[in-house]
Amino acid sequence: MANVLRVAIVDPNDRDREDVKTRLLGIDSVWLEADCSRYEFFRDVVQQTSPDIGVIAIDADPKKAISLIEEVRSTSDCSILCISGSNDGSMILRAMRAGAKEFLTRPITLEDLLGALDRIGGERNGGAAGRQRGCVCVAVAGCSGGVGSTSLAVNLGCALAAEENNTVALVDLDLALGDADVFLDMIPDYTLVDVAQNISRLDFALLKRSMTKHSTGLYLLPRPAQLQDIPVIGIDELRRVLGLLKATFTHVVLDLSKSYGPLDMVALEEAQTVLLVTQLDVPCLRNVVRLLMSFDDVEGLKDKTKIVVNRVGLDAGQIGLKKVQETISREIYWRIPNDYRTMVEVRNNGVSLFERFPKSQITQSIQGLAVALHGDADAVKDDDAVATKEKGAAGVGRWLKMWPSGKSGS
Ligand SMILES: Nc1ncnc2c1ncn2[C@@H]1O[C@H](COP(=O)(O)OP(=O)(O)O)[C@@H](O)[C@H]1O
Ligand SMILES: [Mg+2]
Numbered sequence: 001m002a003n004v005l006r007v008a009i010v011d012p013n014d015r016d017r018e019d020v021k022t023r024l025l026g027i028d029s030v031w032l033e034a035d036c037s038r039y040e041f042f043r044d045v046v047q048q049t050s051p052d053i054g055v056i057a058i059d060a061d062p063k064k065a066i067s068l069i070e071e072v073r074s075t076s077d078c079s080i081l082c083i084s085g086s087n088d089g090s091m092i093l094r095a096m097r098a099g100a101k102e103f104l105t106r107p108i109t110l111e112d113l114l115g116a117l118d119r120i121g122g123e124r125n126g127g128a129a130g131r132q133r134g135c136v137c138v139a140v141a142g143c144s145g146g147v148g149s150t151s152l153a154v155n156l157g158c159a160l161a162a163e164e165n166n167t168v169a170l171v172d173l174d175l176a177l178g179d180a181d182v183f184l185d186m187i188p189d190y191t192l193v194d195v196a197q198n199i200s201r202l203d204f205a206l207l208k209r210s211m212t213k214h215s216t217g218l219y220l221l222p223r224p225a226q227l228q229d230i231p232v233i234g235i236d237e238l239r240r241v242l243g244l245l246k247a248t249f250t251h252v253v254l255d256l257s258k259s260y261g262p263l264d265m266v267a268l269e270e271a272q273t274v275l276l277v278t279q280l281d282v283p284c285l286r287n288v289v290r291l292l293m294s295f296d297d298v299e300g301l302k303d304k305t306k307i308v309v310n311r312v313g314l315d316a317g318q319i320g321l322k323k324v325q326e327t328i329s330r331e332i333y334w335r336i337p338n339d340y341r342t343m344v345e346v347r348n349n350g351v352s353l354f355e356r357f358p359k360s361q362i363t364q365s366i367q368g369l370a371v372a373l374h375g376d377a378d379a380v381k382d383d384d385a386v387a388t389k390e391k392g393a394a395g396v397g398r399w400l401k402m403w404p405s406g407k408s409g410s
Helices: 014-025 039-049 062-075 089-098 110-124 149-161 192-197 204-210 227-232 235-248 262-270 282-295 321-328 340-349 361-380 383-392 396-402
Strands: 005-010 030-036 053-057 079-084 100-105 136-142 168-172 219-221 251-255 273-278 305-312 332-337
Touching (some): 005 014, 005 039, 014 053, 014 110, 030 039, 039 053, 039 062, 062 079, 079 110, 110 235, 136 262, 136 361, 149 168, 149 251, 149 273, 149 305, 149 361, 235 262, 273 282, 282 305, 282 321, 305 321, 321 332
Parallel strands (some): 005 030, 053 079, 079 100, 136 273, 168 219, 168 251, 273 305, 305 332
């Protein structure tokens, strides 16, 4: 994964050190270089391992620890994250003056830890704001019920999870009627409500345990079990859950409801890319135009929205793709072929397209979309790149030739 942070930790208190170590080990973007129980040895540890971040717990001997911070700062490029059980202002000031970049007070939540690592990582990588680990957050929205957004969200999640270096979470935001769990044939123990309610106590292991893992590697956070639980999830709760997920997974896929309510709007804002799924009929296209007009009100939303046409080839009465592009004044980013038999079979059996029909056109279409979203979009624009892709990513290039996406129009 890009931008892995190498971390070394020192804390003479074994229990506290183990606690932080466990949390660090659970974060995909952290590589734990070393852990050390003596302040005296830490400078050598830093010199030998050159970590990006030194985590120094100061409570065992604050005086020694503060001079260690100074020493490490003056002899290395390592950024210091300081930990203490005290939130005494003068202690924080001393640590910061000695050169600590961040100061966390026990008990430490995963959220706090990730936030601190993110800020340090951001600064080390040229001060760029936002997630340095480059989480790709994709919202899948539909312009009408039954257009295929859940089918796409689930299978896109599985396609992304197939890549070894990815960790992928799928969140079902259709809080009343969401069925992502059915698509994956899962009976989850916990839902979005449990995570939202316990967010301040969650560590990475608990977060992952709260999310059910599918055989493809995809982690699912399902909708609440009961309608009565829906009000538990407000805008703030959702923002926090998404923040935590974005900080811990390489990809987060959001399956939105069709209500375009406040929670859907939060998801649209938080996403880096919005896939707006439509079919080629008049009611759908009318809604696409209406939605795009409404999206104008949210900064940046229209620009990050990509149109995905689903069920291309469904029947002869479908509106032509060229006409569609003219009507919505927008490029079609991706086209997914119609294949009802295949879709129904995977849905009814609770398996992904990749498990049951790895070679079908629809599978390869969604795989191609995953690759495009992965940042390879440019690479598939010319034939050479397509040929290269065919060697590397099974079948994607072949699919791209059969179902060329977007720009060429048709
Ligand atoms: N490309 C496709 N070809 C054929 N059938 C599809 C396709 N995509 C989705 N479907 C079918 O359409 C129905 C609705 O899909 P779903 O993903 O639940 O839509 P939404 O989440 O937008 O309500 C399902 O029966 C699904 O199997
Ligand atoms: Mg759905």
